[in-house]
Amino acid sequence: MPSAGENLSMRSIPQEVSSRTGVFAVCFCFLFSIAPHFINLPFWVVVIVLVALAWRGLQNLGKIRELPKWMLIPLVLCGGIGVFAEYWTIVGRDAGLALLTVMTAFKFLESSRQRDMLILVFLCYFLIATHFLYSQSIFTAVMMFVTLIVITATLITLNQRDDSVSAIDRIRHSSKLVALSVPLMLILFVLVPRVPGPLWGLQSEQRGGVTGLSDHMSPGKISNLIRSNKVAFRVDFEDQVPAQNKLYWRGPVMAHYDGFSWRQAPRRPLGRLNITVAEPKIDYTVTLEPNGKRWLLALDIPTRLIAGSLMSADLQLTSKQKINDLKRYSMQSHLSYLIGVHESPDYLALAREYPADSNPQTIAFGRSLAQRFDNPQDIAEAVLTMFHQQEYVYTLQPPALGRNSVDDFLFGTRRGFCEHYAGSFALVMRSAGIPARVVTGYQGGEYNRVGNYLIVRQSDAHAWTEIWLDQRGWVRVDPTAAVSPSRIEQGLDNALSGEDSSFRIQNRNPIFGNLLYSWDNPQHGWNDWVLNYDQRKQRDFLKQLEIGIENWSDMVFAPVFMLVSVTGLFWFIAWWRERPAQPQAYEITFNRLLKKLAKKGFHKRPAEDTRAFLQRLPQEGLAQHGQIARIVELYNHIKYGRRGASTQALGNLRTMINSIE
Amino acid sequence: MSLFAPAKPLRRFIDNWVESHNPPIRDSVLLHNRRLYILPTRFGYLFAIMLLFLFLAAINYQNSMAFVLTFMLTSLGIISLWHTHRNLLGVTVRMQIPRPVFCGESCEFKFELSHDNTSKRYAIGVQYLEQPTVYLKLEPEGRAEARLKIPTHIRGEFKPAGITVFTRYPTGLFHAWAWLKYDLPVLIYPRPATNVKLQHSMVEQYDGQTSTSTIEGDDFAGLREHREGESLRHISWKAYAQGKGLLTKTFQGQARPALWIDWDLLTQGSLEEKLSFMSALVLAAESEEQKYGIRLPGLVIEQGFGNAHKHNCLQTLALFRQPDGDPEFRPANA
Numbered sequence: 001m002p003s004a005g006e007n008l009s010m011r012s013i014p015q016e017v018s019s020r021t022g023v024f025a026v027c028f029c030f031l032f033s034i035a036p037h038f039i040n041l042p043f044w045v046v047v048i049v050l051v052a053l054a055w056r057g058l059q060n061l062g063k064i065r066e067l068p069k070w071m072l073i074p075l076v077l078c079g080g081i082g083v084f085a086e087y088w089t090i091v092g093r094d095a096g097l098a099l100l101t102v103m104t105a106f107k108f109l110e111s112s113r114q115r116d117m118l119i120l121v122f123l124c125y126f127l128i129a130t131h132f133l134y135s136q137s138i139f140t141a142v143m144m145f146v147t148l149i150v151i152t153a154t155l156i157t158l159n160q161r162d163d164s165v166s167a168i169d170r171i172r173h174s175s176k177l178v179a180l181s182v183p184l185m186l187i188l189f190v191l192v193p194r195v196p197g198p199l200w201g202l203q204s205e206q207r208g209g210v211t212g213l214s215d216h217m218s219p220g221k222i223s224n225l226i227r228s229n230k231v232a233f234r235v236d237f238e239d240q241v242p243a244q245n246k247l248y249w250r251g252p253v254m255a256h257y258d259g260f261s262w263r264q265a266p267r268r269p270l271g272r273l274n275i276t277v278a279e280p281k282i283d284y285t286v287t288l289e290p291n292g293k294r295w296l297l298a299l300d301i302p303t304r305l306i307a308g309s310l311m312s313a314d315l316q317l318t319s320k321q322k323i324n325d326l327k328r329y330s331m332q333s334h335l336s337y338l339i340g341v342h343e344s345p346d347y348l349a350l351a352r353e354y355p356a357d358s359n360p361q362t363i364a365f366g367r368s369l370a371q372r373f374d375n376p377q378d379i380a381e382a383v384l385t386m387f388h389q390q391e392y393v394y395t396l397q398p399p400a401l402g403r404n405s406v407d408d409f410l411f412g413t414r415r416g417f418c419e420h421y422a423g424s425f426a427l428v429m430r431s432a433g434i435p436a437r438v439v440t441g442y443q444g445g446e447y448n449r450v451g452n453y454l455i456v457r458q459s460d461a462h463a464w465t466e467i468w469l470d471q472r473g474w475v476r477v478d479p480t481a482a483v484s485p486s487r488i489e490q491g492l493d494n495a496l497s498g499e500d501s502s503f504r505i506q507n508r509n510p511i512f513g514n515l516l517y518s519w520d521n522p523q524h525g526w527n528d529w530v531l532n533y534d535q536r537k538q539r540d541f542l543k544q545l546e547i548g549i550e551n552w553s554d555m556v557f558a559p560v561f562m563l564v565s566v567t568g569l570f571w572f573i574a575w576w577r578e579r580p581a582q583p584q585a586y587e588i589t590f591n592r593l594l595k596k597l598a599k600k601g602f603h604k605r606p607a608e609d610t611r612a613f614l615q616r617l618p619q620e621g622l623a624q625h626g627q628i629a630r631i632v633e634l635y636n637h638i639k640y641g642r643r644g645a646s647t648q649a650l651g652n653l654r655t656m657i658n659s660i661e
Numbered sequence: 662m663s664l665f666a667p668a669k670p671l672r673r674f675i676d677n678w679v680e681s682h683n684p685p686i687r688d689s690v691l692l693h694n695r696r697l698y699i700l701p702t703r704f705g706y707l708f709a710i711m712l713l714f715l716f717l718a719a720i721n722y723q724n725s726m727a728f729v730l731t732f733m734l735t736s737l738g739i740i741s742l743w744h745t746h747r748n749l750l751g752v753t754v755r756m757q758i759p760r761p762v763f764c765g766e767s768c769e770f771k772f773e774l775s776h777d778n779t780s781k782r783y784a785i786g787v788q789y790l791e792q793p794t795v796y797l798k799l800e801p802e803g804r805a806e807a808r809l810k811i812p813t814h815i816r817g818e819f820k821p822a823g824i825t826v827f828t829r830y831p832t833g834l835f836h837a838w839a840w841l842k843y844d845l846p847v848l849i850y851p852r853p854a855t856n857v858k859l860q861h862s863m864v865e866q867y868d869g870q871t872s873t874s875t876i877e878g879d880d881f882a883g884l885r886e887h888r889e890g891e892s893l894r895h896i897s898w899k900a901y902a903q904g905k906g907l908l909t910k911t912f913q914g915q916a917r918p919a920l921w922i923d924w925d926l927l928t929q930g931s932l933e934e935k936l937s938f939m940s941a942l943v944l945a946a947e948s949e950e951q952k953y954g955i956r957l958p959g960l961v962i963e964q965g966f967g968n969a970h971k972h973n974c975l976q977t978l979a980l981f982r983q984p985d986g987d988p989e990f991r992p993a994n995a
Contacts, residue, residue, distance in 0.1 A: 118704050118833060122711055125734060129715055132726040141726060148733060152832070159833040161784040161796045173831065177740055184736035189729060195720050325723055531725045563739070570743050575694055575750070577778070 018117045021163045023060045026117050027053050027108070029154040033124040033147055034101060040134060042086050045098050048079070052105035067109045076106055093133050100127070117158055124151045136326075138526050149174050184566060191559035193552065194535040212291035213251045213440050217463060218261035219405050222440065223396055223417040228458040231289055232442060233297055234524050235454040238283040244444050245488045246335050248300040248464065248476065249456060251441035253314040255351050257430070259358035260405060262423060262438045265350055267313040273303065276338040287527045288327045294318040297441060299333035300476065306330070313347070314437070315339065328532040340473035348468060351435035354427060361407040362424065366431025376434045376469055383428050384482040387421065390414070394484035418487075421479040422463040435468035439476075443488065451521040586638050586650055593631065593657045611636070624660060631656050680823070685844035689755035692826070696839045699746050705834040708738060741832035748828045749785065749837050752776045752799070756821070761848035761972065763940070767810040768847060770821065775804035784830040790822055792992060811992045816851040816936065817983040819990035820844065847990045850940060850975040851933070857941035919952035919964045936978050943974045957981055
């Protein structure tokens with residue numbers, strides 16, 4: 001039975017042994033794909049990778065024999081046990097990567113067939129994805145393209161069946177393939193409908209060492225955070241950026257005090273926000289770097305909820321899920337407000353509690369203030385005046401404090417950072433009978449004049465207090481402002497000008513400041529357009545494009561349509577470039593002669609040369625052989641002659657052929 | 662055999678469809694869109710499954726770069742579909758009429774692949790049925806020849822079965838192929854029986870007298886100019902040494918008898934054995950430089966001599982009562 005659809009199945013080829021060049025290419029390809037992971041992998045896994053590759057390479061050169069097959073199963077088992085011993089699991093990001101790496105390395109030891117090599121190349125493609133669980137920076141993305149080129153070049157090597165081609169040619173070819181893929185990729189990236197994840201719950205793990213605000217505050221906690229120059233979030237304002245001293249980014253609120261540290265008091269989500277506002281709202285968009293916690297930072301006071309978020313009764317915005325990936329949200333705030341006027345008595349009681357057995361000096365001081373003044377506002381003023389007028393110093397390097405840390409700070413060292421001032425102020429207020437709590441978050445931010453957005457870094461971390469006043473509700477009091485007004489007005493660097501603390505771009509280099517801002521710009525755009533391109537962003541963007549993509553069916557249809565048309569276009573170009581040449585005019589004329597002869601019963605044999613055919617005709621009894629000979633001569637003259645097909649020669653040929661009956 | 666091979670009815674349907682859309686070719690064919698087919702390979706399907714996993718992972722982790730990678734690899738797949746197809750597009754495949762061989766020998770199929778494009782073409786496979794594949798590379802505007810040696814096991818005249826010209830270059834994710842059926846004769850002579858001597862009992866002798874000078878005979882008659890095709894045995898080397906050029910010795914007298922290789926004189930053996938025997942006799946007569954003719958039931962080839970005559974005789978034997986069940990040429994091990 002003839003099999004016309006031959007080779008629909010891949011018969012013999014994958015069984016073939018791969019060429020020596022092919023094996024080396026795959027070894028290099030794996031090394032290239034895994035090398036950036038060496039810092040994320042346990043040392044012994046790196047050793048296994050290097051040894052396995054070296055073994056396979058030497059085996060390829062014929063220096064050593066293939067590893068006996070029976071050794072593979074024990075090796076694979078040991079690898080699995082090793083990974084389990086390292087992480088106490090074999091799933092999850094780190095353990096999964098280690099397991100995949102070890103198994104791939106062992107796979108090399110038993111691979112010689114073309115099929116195995118192709119599977120190894122696919123594993124390398126897959127490995128690229130694991131890099132993005134660790135970093136999604138622009139650099140990682142660039143590395144992805146380079147790695148794609150290397151892996152694709154390996155695939156080309158395996159399929160080329162020609163070891164004489166140079167590696168550079170292969171790289172060139174694979175670069176071409178990758179470059180051609182980019183436009184299609186962009187179409188897919190923009191148009192393929194994004195499904196909100198996660199599909200299954202594996203999200204608990206924290207990725208990478210993230211820094212950020214903690215759920216409790218004790219002396220030294222924030223000043224540690226301040227040393228990090230990492231970006232906490234970036235903000236695009238719809239309108240004017242508010243003044244620096246109004247930029248209080250509200251984070252965890254702490255009302256529970258145990259004598260040393262402040263903690264969050266568990267509170268129910270807010271059902272309804274009772275707020276009286278004075279100024280118009282401020283609209284802005286926050287692009288939050290992963291913080292490993294649930295805090296959603298917003299300007300004090302946020303007046304909008306986003307999907308998947310809650311606002312607790314102490315006006316703290318939290319996400320339902322941990323923020324392990326970049327998150328972007330549109331927010332709305334009012335900077336001037338009356339809130340919590342009708343606060344629950346239970347919570348107010350909690351906000352007055354303090355352990356009586358520690359910090360006796362502070363407690364006594366608070367009680368004496370309560371006796372001296374009637375008005376709670378006056379008590380607060382008195383403490384702030386004390387901070388302002390006495391020898392209190394705002395510093396990143398406060399001296400160590402003893403067991404009664406607030407006493408030591410207020411009446412001893414008098415040197416502290418924002419958490420010292422906020423914590424001690426709140427305790428004084430509580431001991432004077434005024435409800436008080438500590439709010440942590442960020443203060444200020446750095447305006448990027450090139451990209452027109454605000455950068456808030458970990459070094460902008462801050463702590464302040466809120467006290468509850470009758471008729472006025474919760475009022476923000478920032479004791480740091482009393483000690484060091486410039487911290488609030490101009491930022492940390494100005495407040496600490498004597499200390500080594502240049503975090504901001506302007507201060508680092510006044511001349512290249514703009515350049516450095518320009519460098520932060522692509523990062524912001526990258527976050528905005530690539531990392532944050534989710535369902536909402538996609539919907540908004542497609543609407544903005546106004547190309548008629550409005551609902552789900554359009555969103556499914558659009559990428560398919562674009563793919564088919566772009567592929568069709570490529571196909572057409574390929575066809576156009578390879579299309580069969582149009583027959584020349586003399587060929588068309590000449591074919592008429594062949595038709596005439598066929599009618600008379602003279603057939604050209606298959607594979608017979610035209611000239612040979614015409615030359616044998618006279619012997620086979622064609623009467624007009626003299627004329628045929630002249631036609632052949634003219635035909636050859638036109639086809640092979642130097643002057644080619646002149647109009648006159650063509651006319652002659654036509655006349656002569658017409659005369660044959 | 663293969664996880665992804667289409668089921669049998671589907672396969673038969675595809676076979677018929679491909680066959681009906683690929684008219685037989687007389688000598689050469691340009692591979693263009695309508696001659697080329699393309700489907701994913703097993704690795705193509707595996708690649709697609711991997712992409713699906715990547716896509717699910719990207720959704721699950723809401724990892725934008727994983728989306729980028731998934732879409733990048735998808736695009737790479739689509740681009741390689743196009744490149745694999747293009748690797749065959751515009752290639753002209755010419756098949757030469759294979760030289761006739763004796764049954765049992767290998768028949769050599771020669772394909773000339775050429776293109777007049779400025780691109781290089783790699784790893785183009787040429788395969789005949791289940792025979793080992795020959796891979797070719799084409800330089801820009803280049804040509805290359807594939808020679809497939811195909812074992813034979815049956816005499817007769819055949820048409821080649823469909824020939825597959827395929828490629829998986831550059832990524833191996835797709836298999837592009839053309840199915841080419843050539844309308845060319847493949848002639849296989851009957852296998853010559855071994856140890857056959859020209860015994861007079863087997864042939865009918867023709868005892869006509871001749872007096873003309875021939876190269877056969879008893880008495881030396883003189884020298885004449887050497888004609889092309891004559892055996893070197895009859896050249897007068899002595900005359901050649903004297904500088905007279907190539908001269909052939911002629912003899913006068915009774916020529917050796919002309920023979921009839923006659924079907925009716927062979928009483929034993931099957932049809933194939935008889936043809937095999939007659940084929941051996943043709944070769945023997947030719948090598949002993951006797952005139953011979955063939956008599957088959959209802960068919961006579963007049964006596965003659967020389968290469969053309971030999972091939973004519975052998976062809977007649979090859980075609981004689983050819984079982985016309987399968988005119989398609991199948992190799993011995995198929």
